[in-house]
Amino acid sequence: MTISWDDASAIAAAVRAGRSRAASIVDDTLARIARDDGRYNAFTHVLADQARKDAARVDGEIAAGREPGPLAGVPFAVKNLFDVAGLTTLAGSKINRDNPPARADAAVVQALRAGGAVLVGTLNMDEYAYGFTTENTHYGPTRNPYDLARSAGGSSGGSAAAVAAGLVPLSLGTDTGGSIRVPAALCGLFGLKPTFGRVSRVGTTLFSATVDHVGPLARSVRDLALVYDLLPPADAVGPAHHTPALPALGKGIAGLRVALAGGYFQEFAEPDAVAAARRVAEALGARSEVTVPHATAARAAATIITGVEGSSLHLASLRKRPADFDPMTRDRFIAAALLPGAAYLRAQAARRMYRDTVCALFADIDVLVAPTTPTAAPLIGQEAVSISGTTFPSRAHLARFTIPFSIIGLPVISVPVSTPGPLPRGVQLVAAPFRESLLLQAAAFLESKKVVGFTPPAKLSP
């Protein structure tokens, strides 16, 4: 059995045209997961029976001449913090195993299934999404398809590994400080973190309520756009803020004002990371380099806000059964629970000032370019990384460049860039709130020029 590297758009087109049957695509997908996932540990649950029923329903719709949806017959999987009817929502934890099964699918899962996509399983993650490497004590580490000794990134590590390994063409994840963009970058994928509030979080286990985002990971820009256009808006935002992305692809970059992020976003990073961002910026015709003020402070504010909000959600479990947490998660949650409230209020105040300052930059530019991570994928178990003579905790350092954008809710797409080494890298394209279609337009241009794109892991290449 060979791996199909067709993207979701190609699969859906084949199913809709009657050239492929959803049932056979899903059978192949389930067989690949059964054969290969032992290497990656991306899946925590496979929904074989449900997937086969859904695929049969899609084939039935087509046979009856009815509209099967834009994602007809496309297999997908979701981070295991999204509710899936009939399954207990683990959120990467042991504690949640005792919860009853979810009664309904999360809103985003419902939307993709309504669009004809077939849910085949749920995916590994850092416990309660509090991490960047998916080294989960309870369910084991998720391994990077480009090097099995290395992390797939996190917290949506299963979501990235499953797509990069060719097990499914697309997945859903969440991003608080980089949890879509970091794994997308380390696994050579496209990952979209939409504007805060753009996508419904109904049926999603939260980590940090004022920072969490939902978004897709995929092997092509058109797949991100296809899924993005289907994702339901949060109630408070409404559809008025959604500009369809698919029609924007192919428009090119004429008139686009692009800048490279300098200063903080070029410091304490491997030279290849900065070079990749520079290459993308040049391909987009960047004419300037801008400094994002207070990025260090933004990261400090985010550390406090996410820790305190996360510990608040889990305070009852911290009191009753702290030994059942992943130790790395537990110790940070307890520390944040003990932080004086004034620190949280200061962090929120700083966040507001920082947001106003950064949003003002977008009066003069449309797209800001920055590396996604300072390093390529770290080894599983790696504690520290040394760059420019300074040693950093390797896990936290992965989010150096992603946190300053998610803490103020800006839309960001991470695009995969080929580098001289065997490990992929990502570059972030950042825009003003609700300008996702502009980001996808720029990413599609880069993909068409082969500046960015998914390259299958060498050992898996056809």
Place this chain on the structure above:
Amino acid sequence: MPLPPDAASVEQYVQEAAKALGIPVDPAWRPSVAEHLRRLLEASDVLEQTGLCDAEPVIRFDP
């Protein structure tokens, strides 16, 4: 911040504050918790030094 900055004092604060909050902290976890708390306090110090903390806090974030 009202917390003392030295490691031993932070660890003692962890022991007492966790007890008051009803979180049972195993003595083996205490140094790690204290280290994470120290980092959070450092982060708060970073913010104070920027002067960014004068705005009205926004708890319900709206970009």
